[in-house]
Amino acid sequence: MINMKRRTFLKGSVAAGAVGAAVSAGLLTPRVVLAAWPSAAFEAKSVDSALDALMGSHAVESSDKISIRAPDIAENGAVVPVSVTAPMSNIDTISIIAEKNAAPLTAAFKLGKGAEGYVSTRIKMGKTSNVIAVVKAGGKMYSASKEVKVTIGGCGG
Amino acid sequence: MATIKIRAKLQGDETTVKALIQHPMDTGQVKDKKTGKLIPAHFIQEVNCELNGTNVMTALWGPAVSKNPYLSFKFKGAKSGDTLKLSWVDNKGESDSIETQVS
Numbered sequence: 001m002i003n004m005k006r007r008t009f010l011k012g013s014v015a016a017g018a019v020g021a022a023v024s025a026g027l028l029t030p031r032v033v034l035a036a037w038p039s040a041a042f043e044a045k046s047v048d049s050a051l052d053a054l055m056g057s058h059a060v061e062s063s064d065k066i067s068i069r070a071p072d073i074a075e076n077g078a079v080v081p082v083s084v085t086a087p088m089s090n091i092d093t094i095s096i097i098a099e100k101n102a103a104p105l106t107a108a109f110k111l112g113k114g115a116e117g118y119v120s121t122r123i124k125m126g127k128t129s130n131v132i133a134v135v136k137a138g139g140k141m142y143s144a145s146k147e148v149k150v151t152i153g154g155c156g157g
Numbered sequence: 158m159a160t161i162k163i164r165a166k167l168q169g170d171e172t173t174v175k176a177l178i179q180h181p182m183d184t185g186q187v188k189d190k191k192t193g194k195l196i197p198a199h200f201i202q203e204v205n206c207e208l209n210g211t212n213v214m215t216a217l218w219g220p221a222v223s224k225n226p227y228l229s230f231k232f233k234g235a236k237s238g239d240t241l242k243l244s245w246v247d248n249k250g251e252s253d254s255i256e257t258q259v260s
Contacts, residue, residue: 037202042219079223098221102186107222110215114208114234116171119216122223124184 041105047097050105051134054095055141060134066144068133069120077125077150086117088137094119095136099145100129125150161255165241172235172259174206174214176228176243184220200248204228207242208235208259235259 044050051058069083084094094117095108101124109119117135125131130145160179165172178201185198204216213232235241237259244254 037217042217081227083229101221103219103221106219108217109230110217111230112213112215112232113211114232115213116231116233118229118231120227120229121216122227124221124223 038108041108043103044105045103047099047104047132050097050103051095051141054105054108055093055134055136057141060141060143063135063142063144066133066135066142068131068144068146070131070146070148072147073149073151074125075151077127079122080125080131080148080150081120081122082131083120084118084133084135086133086135086137086142088117088135088142090138091115091117092136093134095134096121096123097132097134098123098125098129099132101126104132159255160253161243161245163241163243163255163257165235165257165259167235167237167259170233171231172233172241173231174229174241174243176204178204178226178228178245178253180224180226180245180247182220182222182224182226198248201226201245202248204243204245206230206244208232209239210242 038054041050041053044053048058066086070080074080082096091111093108093110096106097104098106106123107121125148128149130147132143132145134141134143161176163176165174180201181199183196183199187196189196198220200220201218206214214230239259240256241259242254242256244252246252
């Protein structure tokens with residue numbers, strides 16, 4: 001069992017490294033990627049490599065102005081309601097990330113003209129983890145996170 | 158088959174859009190209980206929303222968005238009676254769209 005985990009872990013880190021290398025080598029052009037579905041970002045195994053693939057950088061600044069509404073305890077990890085509200089102007093994208101999911105990037109909302117800094121959706125979470133919201137506004141990236149406890153097995157935690 | 162339910166409500170100068178889409182959102186990691194085989198990944202990759210033909214929001218989704226996805230967002234600049242179009246495309250190339258009036 002321990003060995004199995006080690007195997008998966010190794011595989012995961014190799015894959016993430018490969019994505020990172022591809023990005024830095026300029027094989028993937030992150031700015032154009034948003035036009036099409038960014039498979040590298042959604043397949044990335046870590047938060048940083050997902051952000052690298054999606055935005056071209058993972059230099060995020062934590063901000064207490066972003067508010068995440070999600071349950072403290074989610075009894076059903078398959079349906080976790082998450083709302084993100086951000087007060088910034090000129091918001092480009094709002095991304096929702098479940099930190100400990102196998103592929104952390106869950107959704108990226110690209111806001112057009114006139115859109116407010118608010119999105120709400122429902123996501124799947126594999127286990128207890130932080131839900132991270134990354135807001136890109138005016139060329140800078142801000143983030144906030146909130147822990148959601150996921151109880152598996154339906155004992156109601 | 159209409160797979161989308163949508164509502165666009167104008168309050169003051171702000172329009173709130175709420176949409177529900179019927180879709181299995183299979184991750185490709187779950188086994189079919191009867192056959193023991195993996196159910197292939199089948200999930201929505203992109204949701205587009207246009208107001209009178211101008212894009213107001215594009216959502217890029219991974220397989221970790223819940224089954225039968227719910228989506229809500231807000232924007233400014235719509236008038237009552239404007240046409241809002243929402244469309245989705247999944248990883249198998251299937252798609253659907255719906256039009257509604259802002260009210």
